[in-house]
Amino acid sequence: MFNRNIEEENRIYAGLFDEVKMRQTSDDLKGVSNKAFLGTVELAPRSISFERLASLEGEDFLTGVFFALFQRLPDQKEKEAFKGMDKESILRSLVNKGSFSIRKMEIKDCPYENVKPGIKGKTMGLASSVSSSTALRKLAKKMPAGIQGKIRKLFR
Amino acid sequence: MxxxxxxxxxxxxxxxxxxxxxxxxxxxxxxxxxxxxxxxxxxxxxxxxxxxxxxxxxxxxxxxxxxxxxxxxxxxxxxxxxxxxxxxxxxxxxxxxxxxxxxxxxxxxxxxxxxxxxxxxxxxxxxxxxxxxxxxxxxxxxxxxxxxxxxxxxxxxxxxxxxxxxxxxxxxxxxxxxxxxxxGGDFKKTCDKDSEENGNLSETVKKIVESGIYIYMVGTVEPRKNHKLLLDAYENILHEKINLVIVGFAGQGMEDLIGRIENNPKYQKGLWYLNGANDDELDYLYKHTFALTFPSYAEGYGLPLMEAMIRRVPIIASDTPINREVAKDRALYFEKDDWKEFSDIVLNLLNDEKAYKDLCGKTKDYVPPTxxxxxxxxxxxxxxxxxxx
The missing domain is CATH 3.40.50.2000 (Glycogen Phosphorylase B;)
Structure with a gap:
């Protein structure tokens, strides 16, 4: 029988996160709390329980939700766009991102009603098969760096 | 199982x-x-x-x-x-x-x-x-x-x-x-390969070898590989003495470094950059190089070191634990951030035939794991x- 020690496991994850924050020279991780990072540990690939993120507030919530849904942090432009928004508004906005549908994400235990992709989001979800096409990936890698960046953003 | x-x-x-x-x-x-x-x-x-x-x-x-x-x-x-x-x-x-x-x-x-x-x-x-x-x-x-x-x-x-x-x-x-x-390393496959005969060499690669002796760096262009040190050494001192050839896919965010290479007045005359090469081209460039250089800050292993040793190519590498473990005493080492020390090593090898011959001899008995x-x-x-x- 496998006995878990969740406290010890989280201590290891938090310790690792502290290590990288200490050495990271850019500002990307400075505002990311261990609590926000730990909120994303053990999350399933598609189905995210809102309960894990519910206790996060402010920028922590935005960071946690981004990393939970998209396995990345919000960039500066996105942080500005979401500044001051309440949790419900953030969630409703994020589920309508193309990448939410492309990644086929679901949010369980959500206290807000009907938090689901709209037409734009669903349309983008049809593009999910494109992102796994090796032929198209090869083609994309031959593009100039600026265009590659724009393509990557589409699937983020 | x-x-x-x-x-x-x-x-x-x-x-x-x-x-x-x-x-x-x-x-x-x-x-x-x-x-x-x-x-x-x-x-x-x-x-x-x-x-x-x-x-x-x-x-x-x-x-x-x-x-x-x-x-x-x-x-x-x-x-x-x-x-x-x-x-x-x-x-x-x-x-x-x-x-x-x-x-x-x-x-x-x-x-x-x-x-x-x-x-x-x-x-x-x-x-x-x-x-x-x-x-x-x-x-x-x-x-x-x-x-x-x-x-x-x-x-x-x-x-x-x-x-x-x-x-x-x-x-x-x-x-x-x-x-x-x-x-492992493909020892026999590497030694038996005749990259020149296979007909897969681009004109650029042939021109690189014909242009004169060069030091060679292969690997993804990204910050931890420390291409900056090579460019500092080349631009300040080595451009008058030897060519520099860099081969590797450019990682994300490397536009400034690539720009630095492409804007150098000696680009494609003495300083070369290839964003990828096939196996025969890599092999051809290894076999004609004056020395492989490996200035990385950090590596998991360092396959180019092994690739160089298999081909009996002399090596100049940054002094890191992993480089010392893979190459042992078969390479000359320099401090990671010291482009002057690196330049001195290259100049010494260019001027001292015996020192160069000694370095070449260090790889002659190398047999890689398979x-x-x-x-x-x-x-x-x-x-x-x-x-x-």
């Missing part, structure tokens, strides 16, 4: 050097040794792992050509469906996949599956400044899961083993059981887990 390997990244990848290469070489050898090899790929629609046709994948590993879509079967494994006592050998760039290891490993543990990650390096922890932030966060999840749940860890060098042990100590974590499996050796060492790790070690 059933062995699961997650090949999700190889199924969509466009590059098969480095870690994907290691995965493919080991998969081939497990298959040849008749292990029950199950290759899997995460399927986002089913939210399960899809089983990949093993024989077809092994064929693909040989020439990296052909459609990978045909390898996708209609059989799946759920996250709770892994077989008890099987080995989950996590060797590829799995932190980049959708399936967080913090999610997967506890499920495998519940099923009494043996979890054995092959950790190539912990650069994302020790040198996060050299990595993309998102990659770092995903890597933290992976290493954390490995430290929390792995039954045993396999690594590619003693240097990597030491970094993991140091990390565990700093975290106050239990020291993991770690086994070293040195990476991929068979690597596979055998990894299998010993599997066996140790079954013995309860």
């Amino acid at each position: 059933k062995i699961y390997i997650d090949v999700s990244m190889i199924m969509i990848g466009t590059k098969f050097t480095g870690i994907p290469r290691v995965t493919m070489e080991l998969a081939k050898r497990f298959y040849e040794r008749k292990f029950d090899l199950v290759l899997i790929e995460y399927d986002v629609k089913k939210d399960k792992y899809r089983i990949i046709d093993t024989e077809g994948f092994i064929e693909f590993c040989k020439d990296k050509k052909g459609s990978r879509n045909k390898l996708r079967t209609d059989r799946y494994i759920s996250f709770d469906g892994f077989e008890k006592d099987a080995v989950f050998f996590d060797v590829d760039t799995v932190w980049k996949t959708r399936v967080r290891r913090s999610f997967l490993y506890p499920k495998l543990k519940e099923k009494e599956v043996k979890i054995i990650p092959f950790i190539h390096d912990i650069i994302g922890i020790d040198f996060p400044q050299f990595c993309q932030t998102d990659d770092v966060m995903n890597f933290v999840d992976y290493i954390g899961a490995a430290l929390n749940f792995a039954d045993r860890i396999a690594v590619n060098s003693n240097a990597t083993a030491d970094t993991i042990k140091d990390l565990a100590k700093r975290l106050g974590a239990k020291e993991p059981n770690i086994d070293v499996a040195l990476l 991929w068979e050796d690597t596979a055998s060492d990894v299998i010993k790790t599997f066996e140790a887990v079954y013995r309860g070690q």
Whole structure:
């Protein structure tokens, strides 16, 4: 029988996160709390329980939700766009991102009603098969760096 | 023994050097040794792992050509469906996949599956400044899961083993059981290759060799590889004495460095940059170089060092534990940030025939481990887990 020690496991994850924050020279991780990072540990690939993120507030919530849904942090432009928004508004906005549908994400235990992709989001979800096409990936890698960046953003 | 390997990244990848290469070489050898090899790929629609046709994948590993879509079967494994006592050998760039290891490993543990990650390096922890932030966060999840749940860890060098042990100590974590499996080199295939005769050399590559003696750097262009040192040395001193050839795919965010190369007045006259080269071209450039240079700040292994030694090419490398472990006393070493020391070494070799000859002689008896050796060492790790070690 496998006995878990969740406290010890989280201590290891938090310790690792502290290590990288200490050495990271850019500002990307400075505002990311261990609590926000730990909120994303053990999350399933598609189905995210809102309960894990519910206790996060402010920028922590935005960071946690981004990393939970998209396995990345919000960039500066996105942080500005979401500044001051309440949790419900953030969630409703994020589920309508193309990448939410492309990644086929679901949010369980959500206290807000009907938090689901709209037409734009669903349309983008049809593009999910494109992102796994090796032929198209090869083609994309031959593009100039600026265009590659724009393509990557589409699937983020 | 059933062995699961997650090949999700190889199924969509466009590059098969480095870690994907290691995965493919080991998969081939497990298959040849008749292990029950199950290759899997995460399927986002089913939210399960899809089983990949093993024989077809092994064929693909040989020439990296052909459609990978045909390898996708209609059989799946759920996250709770892994077989008890099987080995989950996590060797590829799995932190980049959708399936967080913090999610997967506890499920495998519940099923009494043996979890054995092959950790190539912990650069994302020790040198996060050299990595993309998102990659770092995903890597933290992976290493954390490995430290929390792995039954045993396999690594590619003693240097990597030491970094993991140091990390565990700093975290106050239990020291993991770690086994070293040195990476193999295609010794015979490399020596028998006649890159000139194969007809795969571009005019640019031929021109590079015809343009004069050069020092050679091969590997992805990214900050931790320290191309900046070579450019500092070349621009300040070496441009009058020797050419510089850099070969490697440009990583994200390297536009400034590439711009620096392309705007140099000696670009494509004495300073060369190739964004990729085929095997014959790489081999041709190795065999005609004055010396391989390897100035990295951090490496998991350093395959170019081995590639150079197999070809009896002299080496000038940054003084790091992993470079010392792979090349030992067969290279000349310099401090990572000291382009003047590096320049002095090159100038000395240019001016002192005996010193150059001595350096060339240091690689003459080198015999690399083979991929068979690597596979055998990894299998010993599997066996140790079954013995309860």
